[in-house]
Structures are given as C-alpha cells and as structure tokens.
Amino acid sequence: MKVLGVITARGGSKRIKRKNVRGLKNKPLIVWTIEAAQKSRFFNRLILSSEDNEIIKIGLDYGLEVPFVRPEELATDEATSLDVVLHAVKNIDFTPDIVVILEPTSPLRTVEDIDNLISMHICLDADSVFSKSMGLFSVKRNTLLKGSLYGEDSIELESDLIDINVEADFKLAEALC
Numbered sequence: 001m002k003v004l005g006v007i008t009a010r011g012g013s014k015r016i017k018r019k020n021v022r023g024l025k026n027k028p029l030i031v032w033t034i035e036a037a038q039k040s041r042f043f044n045r046l047i048l049s050s051e052d053n054e055i056i057k058i059g060l061d062y063g064l065e066v067p068f069v070r071p072e073e074l075a076t077d078e079a080t081s082l083d084v085v086l087h088a089v090k091n092i093d094f095t096p097d098i099v100v101i102l103e104p105t106s107p108l109r110t111v112e113d114i115d116n117l118i119s120m121h122i123c124l125d126a127d128s129v130f131s132k133s134m135g136l137f138s139v140k141r142n143t144l145l146k147g148s149l150y151g152e153d154s155i156e157l158e159s160d161l162i163d164i165n166v167e168a169d170f171k172l173a174e175a176l177c
Helices: 029-038 053-061 081-090 111-124 141-145 167-176
Strands: 003-008 045-049 098-102 128-131 136-140 154-156
Touching: 003 029, 003 081, 029 053, 029 111, 045 053, 045 081, 081 098, 081 141, 098 111, 098 141, 111 128, 111 136, 136 141
Parallel strands: 003 045, 003 098, 128 154
Antiparallel strands: 098 136, 128 136
C-alpha cells in the first residue's frame, strides 16, 4: 500500500491572518502537523502544497518535500481541498494507493491519530476515512480521480480535537498545548 501525505497550507486566511505561520507555543502552527506526520509509519512520501514563500521555507527547513509551488488560483477561499489534492497528485512522479490530506489547523493531532486513521482505512477498505476536527482525510487515489474526497463508501470519525478557525480556537489551543 503506497501512501502519500499532503500537508495543505495556504498563506491567506479570512478569519486569522497568517495562521499557518503564527506561533503556537513558540512554534509555527504548521510545524505541529509536520512533526506529527513525519513520525507516521505509513507515509512513503510526505509533501507540502502551498503558494506562500514563508510556508514553503518553513516546510523545507523542517525537511518536507516541496515538489511544486501551488498555483495562486488554488490558494483562494473558493479553491476546494479536492482541487488542491488533485493538483498535488497530478504534479508529482508517484502513484499512491491512498492520499492523506493533513490540514495544519489541528495542532493537537498526534502521530497515533494519523496512524490509527490510516490503519482503519486500510483495514476497512473504504473509499475514504476522515475526521474534520482532526483535519485528516484518508482517500483512495481512484476516488480522488473520480472527483470526490468521499466516494460512495466513506467513514467519518468524531473527535474532540480543536480545529483552529477563529481567534478563540487559537487561544484554546495555546492553553491546551
């Protein structure tokens, strides 16, 4: 089973300015996701998709692969996660069976959370397994190529983790880290 991890981080944010590079306990928000993902036992490749030079620099500094710069039109509020991930899959020389989307807005997500979601996906052979609150989507490549993050057979996992979208979420994450 070949697994691609895609950390999706854009520079713009409508509610919290520059949240992906904003410090959370003296560490940029995106770094929390990078560090957890790098510990996963599943990823054959782990890449960053971003249009933002500062985010790309942080990714490279932390050892992420940045095979391309995301086009500006895929870094807007209108761009969907599906569009961003399809772009990533089509612009690397790798054919994964599963693509895992890691959104950097869930800093309390652990490597165990990531590995458990991927294990569940493999065991259940679903089109996708995801947790919106964990900022994790595990999706079969064929499902993506059919134009969906979910497919006909998807499983949503509930979690009480924080997904940072507004200032109050950021303050709560700071208190819990």
